[in-house]
Each structure stands twice: as C-alpha cells, then as structure tokens.
Amino acid sequence: MTVMDQRATREGRPVPPPAWQPRTDPAPLLPDAEPHRVLGTDAAARVDPELLRRLYTEVVRGRRYNAQATALTKQGRLAVYPSTTGQEAAEVAAALVLEERDWLFPSYRDTLAAVARGLDPVQALTLLRGDWHTGYDPREHRIAPLCTPLATQLPHAVGLAHAAQLKGDDVVALAMVGDGGTSEGDFHEALNFAAVWQAPVVFLVQNNGFAISVPLAKQTAAPSLAHKAVGYGMPGRLVDGNDAAALHEVLSDAVSRAREGGGPTLIEAVTYRMDAHTNADDATRYRTEAEVEMWRAHDPVLLLERELTGRGLIDEDGIRAVRDGAEEQAAELRARMNQDPALDPMDLFGDVYAEQTPQLREQAALLRAELDAEAEGEQA
C-alpha cells in the first residue's frame, strides 16, 4: 500500500486514481538530516590509511595552490582568481573518485579539481590569466572547459553521460556547481533530463554559503539543496564538504551507482568559502569575521591532520614532507607563471569556424598589416 492509499483509507476517502499515486517512494531518495561525516567518527577506522594520506597530500597541495594563485593576482599575473581555500576537500575528492575515462564538468571556481585530476596547472589557469579561454584539449583530459555562465555546464554533463550510455561505454560524468547556481533554470533542466534518462551523472553542489554576496537563505527555501533531488526522482545526499573522507565515500558510491546503471545522484557538500568571492570582491560587506573564524576550526586540512596524527598514520616529519612537496609545486607554478605567455594575436581568427570565412580572412589581413606596422615602428 502506498503512502497515499494509507492516507486515503485512514481518512475515509476513496482511494485516488492510479495516476495520482507517487511512482517512487520518496523516502529512500531523501537526504539524511545531518551531513555525512567520517573524520573524527568511528567510521574513519574503516578508511584505507593510504587513501587518507593521499587525500591529505592533495588537500595540502590544494591549499598551497590556492594561496599561490591568489598571490599571482596581486602581481598582475592572473586577471582574476576565484579561490577554493576552505573547499579543497570537495575539489580533491571530486577529482580522485573519477576513472581516467570519466569526465569532469567544472565551474569557473573549480580550477583545483582540474589540477587534482592531473591537468597542468598553467593550462588550467589560462582562462583566469586571460591568454585564452580554455588552455587545454577537453577531450584529451576529459575535463570540459571551466564554465563561467552559471549552471550551463550541467546539461552538457547530462548529454555526454547519456551519449556514453547510448554507446555502451561505462563512463560517468561528474558536474560541479555552486549553491547559487542551483537557482538557475539550467540546473532544473539538467537534473530532470538526467533522472528521466537515468544518465550516469553525479551532480556535486558545493554549498559554500554565498553566491558572491547572497547567503543561502536568500537563494532557496528548501530544507537543503540535496532535498531538491527528490522532486526529480533521484537520491539526494548531504555531506560535510570539509571532510575529505566523507566526500570520497559519498562521491564514490554515487559514481559506482551511476556506472552500474543506477542513474544520477545529487550531492550537496556543505562547506565554506574562506576567501572572498574573487580577489576583486570585498567580503566584509556581507559577512562577519566571527563567522569566518567559526569555520576555521572546521578546516579540511585540520580535520585530516587530526585524524592522521591521532591514529599515528603520520608524524611531524611526514607532515613536513607533505608541506615541502606542496611548496615545491607552488614554486614551480610561480616560476612558470612569471614568464610572459607567448601570444600570437593572429590566433584571434584561428578557430572561429572550421574554415575561415572570407570576411575573417580580410580582417586577419588588416590585423597582420597593423602588427607589421607596429613592429616596424618599434624597430625604427
């Protein structure tokens, strides 16, 4: 007997026609009330120590990467950088749960996820440095271009996953979006398509508290963003977004489910954006230092470090080695980013169409002439 049958008989009303009956019992789709946590709980003992060390290494590297990229904006080497300081656990876990054949669909904030997946950090930063829009071949790395318009990458992830399924490939697409992005129409359309098609997609929402200045309470009245899944007919999972082990577990489950034909999952990672929206934003206008301070105690690096040291899985030397490794990577990034990129303005006309139009050829000739004149002027 369905819930509605029970209610109808209890209240002495006739049983409603079948079309009125919920087609799926929503209960198993509903997220838990509390975000899933692993670190600092008994569940942590089940996690492979190697995985914990790996997560720790990547999260520490991620933290250093964020700091380095932010510093590069101050030196004018990056036009802009949306930092994921405080959100490294989600970035790293998203990258690590994917197989090589899987696809990542990052938003403009998720440079770190792309880097953790193995993308060259300089290539990952071209968009934000401003030398080209996408500095890598998405097919080669199976990372879609970092997407600036909000939520528009989500339908793409669904389409790709659907296509893979049609071809019989066991490929999963993981799409990332912020809390604000869940208000866009494309979010709704993507989730609906994914559920109807039972597409192998995992939607990862990083709820970092704010969409630029707008807090979650002004973004949605839903009990949680994970609850939104139920209406589409897919499970919603709520997870502590600063707990790398919990994220890894929930994301792995969702990826396996998708790979085995179980359809999409919506995961909400509850986290906090420690830095401003970007280096150009003034966060003091919309949040208090006390709030930021509260989250400092729940730092993803701290949570992992406490777990590892508490269980004797890492010592002072181990921690230093990880930090030194991160420092080395940052130094290399800094050195490479301090070289001026070699740009050819003629590339402007390169890939607008597979074959250049006559009009573009004319415009290219105009620019060529201007550049030649400029070069002559410099020599003279």
Added chain:
Amino acid sequence: MTTVARPPRSKPATKPATMAQALGRALRDSMAADPSVHVMGEDVGTLGGVFRITDGLAKEFGEDRCTDTPLAEAGILGAAVGMAMYGLRPVVEMQFDAFAYPAFEQLISHVARMRNRTRGAMPLPITVRVPYGGGIGGVEHHSDSSEAYYMATPGLTVVTPATVADAYGLLRQSIASDDPVVFLEPKRLYWTRDSWNPEAPEDVLPIGTAVVRRPGTSATLLTYGPSVPVCLEAAEAARGEGWDLEVVDLRSLVPFDDATVTESVRRTGRAVVVHESGGFGGPGGEIAARVTERCFHHLEAPVLRVAGFDIPYPPPMLERHHLPGVDRVLDAVARLQWDQ
C-alpha cells in the same frame, strides 16, 4: 536642425562625478520620486552590485524595494514581467552582458511584445540594465556587446549613455518610460569622471535623440557608448591631417534619430559608423543602410564601418587587437578619400 548638447546652466552646481555614481543617483532619485520603482537582481542589495551602482539603495529604501534575488536571470526578468503587470516599475540588473542570455526567452517572447499582443492594454515599464562591452580586462563572458540582438527585437527601446549627464538623464527617462528599455551601460566608462549638474536633468535630451558631441565639416563619425571617447580622440588627432570631423553620439539605438544623423551626413558628405560589437550583422550595417537611403545624393564616399572583429570576444590579453581604436577610425577616415 542640429541638436547640440547644451552647456550646463549654472556653473557652480556642476560637479565632477563618475558615470557609476550618476547611475546610482538616477536609481535613487527614481525610487524616491515613485514608490512603484523596484530595483532587483543578483547582489544589488547588501553588496550594492558588483559595480556598486546600487550601493546604499537597500539601506535607504528597504530590501523589498532593492532586492537580492536568487541567482536566475530568467526568473528575475520573468518575475519583473509579473510585477509590472501588477503596477510596479521593476529595474532589473543583469550582472554582465553575457549573463543576460538566460533571460532572452522572457525578453524576446514576453517583455518586448506584451504591449503589442494585448493591443496596448498591458504595457510593461521594465528597465533592464546591462553592463556591456570590453576593455576592462574581464575574462570570458564578461565583455560582450549584445546590442544587435536587442535592436533586432521590436518592442524594446535600446539606449546607451556615453557621458555622466546622459547616464543620469537617460536612466531616469528609461525608468519613467512605459515601454521596456534595455539600458546598456558601457562598463569601460563607469569610472570616467565628468562635470555634471544633477539639479538640471532637463539638460539631457530625450530618448530617441542623437547629439552632436563635436561639430565638424569634413566627415561624420556615428557612434555610441564606449566608442564615443574613441571617436572624440580620433577627431582631435585628425585635425592635424586637415580633417574636421563631426562626432555624433547616437545615445538611443531604438528609436533611432534619423533626423540628426541625416542632417549631419548631408552636410559633411561622408560618414563612418564606429562600434565595438562585430560588424557583420551588427548595428553598423543598419545605420549605414539608413544613411545611404537618406543621403545617397549627398554622399561623397561609401558609408564605412569600423567595428570589432567577427569573432567571439577574445581573452583580455588580446582584446586590444579586437577593439576599434583611434588608429582604425583614422584609417577609415583616410579611406573616405577614395575618390581623391
């Protein structure tokens, strides 16, 4: 008759301000004058907008009248339609040019044609503010010039200021208009300072009129928004070559001021249209055609266009090669001597 910008009346009341400040003041004064004016959009409240245009409005008028909406452009503009149907005057902020695209369905299918489909029973007094154009080093999706899309949609008024005084005056007129207005803000000019007398908004010409920013005799530069300062600079530079260029700031793309444009081009006999957006299928084509239709017998040379390239807006490190600058304008002016 040529419309020339009138000098401000009382010198002492004139003070320097930025275009961003003037826009903010126009919103404030409109809200104070008419309780039905509501400002809404992403980050317009607490933050005051990412360009701080709406700074202080939520504090002064309350969050019901200056509202941080959920992040959904179609929702924002769609809700504005309903609010306008119920008698309010929504002023909507689209955060950046390329982020207005999710709202196109609402804009094209509803906002633009509601008056027409209801035979005038339901006009929609909505102002859609869109920061547009490049030159500020923005990354992908932050520098589009989308005016051609708006111009091609009947029912929309499309205006774009180039001066501080016009920013104030045109925005107040847009908000007061009973028709939907796409108000294009040249973000490159947000921080340019200019003398401006907020007490004399009547010095600003109405929507639908172009203005001669610089009188001249040898050729007319027809331009608007971010390209106006470029053309004024080009006109100064051309003096040395013996060219006395007239610069017409169109101000209003729809309705289009054929009278001022025609009068100028008939007098100078030569014209160049200058804008940032791509030339192919761009605003310049329409303008050049209108000029040719009206001035054919007065023209000494074909009407030329100086526009951005026909490419997706380039990354910031290359944008200077794309944006039409003084040199490209001067080259076009030289080409106007094709018969000599």
